[in-house]
Amino acid sequence: MVMSPVSMNLLPMRTAGVDLAAENKGTALAVIEWTDREARLEQLTLEVGDVEITEAAAGVAKIGIDCAFGWPDEFVAFVADHSDLSRAHTPDGRMEWRRTLAYRETDRQVRETLGRWPLSVSTDRIGLTAMRCAGLLGRLTASGLLVDRSGRDGVVVEVYPGATLRLWEWEIRGYRSDPEVRGRLVAQMQRDTPWLDLGAHTELMVTSTDAFDAVVAALAARAAALGRYEPPPPEHQARAEREGWIVLPSCRLDELLSADS
Known part of the structure; x- marks a missing residue:
């Protein structure tokens, strides 16, 4: 489904991705600049704090955060x-x-x-990261940014790098624990998207799962910026505004450069 995209007058645009952890250690930030001809990974940083994430969010069309934005209504x-x-x-x-x-x-x-089920925000250890995320979303709101946990409006969207890669039909088994698997995925990314310049960051994407996932989160944020994902259906919109909604790209990786519907 194609939603109303971010105005193409924003091209060149930037998107960002955050692989969020409960602490700065384990948290990575990626920023990609997009034009109608190419994309460039301009920043990839480890051990990132909330202030840095807030500053990055102010300068991008969309920022994808890999963390649950809320808890199930029934659990609350x-x-x-x-x-x-x-x-x-x-x-x-x-x-x-x-x-x-x-x-x-x-x-x-x-x-x-x-x-397959994602990890549960109310029963798995990712709940600690979700607590940090709740504070981060509050900080982003206080900074003047529009935060809509459903992803329909505003700059922030919830993303899930593993699900994104599976939708692109990549073989990702073991990628979070095995640098060799990440190395193959980085090589595949370079083959499939010759227009994407990863610059000097490829080694970090191989050695750090957090860095790799942050880049995928920034790619998923581009899909959100173009409106190429399935939004919450109307009957679940209000719930998504409380619980959050994961952006699952409805386009292939090699279709992210084009702004045409």
Whole structure:
């Protein structure tokens, strides 16, 4: 589906990607500059803080952050009820019920599209990173930027690099733990996108999973800037504004350069 893209008057444009961790260590930032003929990875930085991310967000069309933007509505309600025993209810405890607490609507969409669940923001360790992300989204809002957790408006979108690569049908098994796999993926990226200049950053993309994922996040942000992803359906829009919505590109990597629909 093609949504209304960011105005093409913004070309050349910049997009950014953040592989967010609970601390600065493990957090990477990538910035890509786009024209109608080429793209260039102009920045790739490790151990990035919230101030640097906020400054980068102010200078780009879209910034993709690899982290859940919120928690499942059912989980939020469950925790609120559990804090007051007079309101608490007795759950049935079945897996079906527990999954409503563990997964957001966007996670269910990823499951339907790719056949696998993302990590749960309410039951996996990524919850610590989501706590940092909540503060970061507040900082971005305080800086004057429009933050829409559904991704429809504003500069910030939630991305999922692993899902993005699977949608592009790349063989990524082991890429997060094996530099040799990342090396093959970087070489594939260079072959598939001769217009994308990775500059002197290729070695860092191979040695650092965080750096590699930040670049993929910036590529997914470009898809969002062009409106080439599936937005929340109308019946889930309000929920996506609370829980977040993962941008899954609806175009191939080699189609990201062209601004034409």
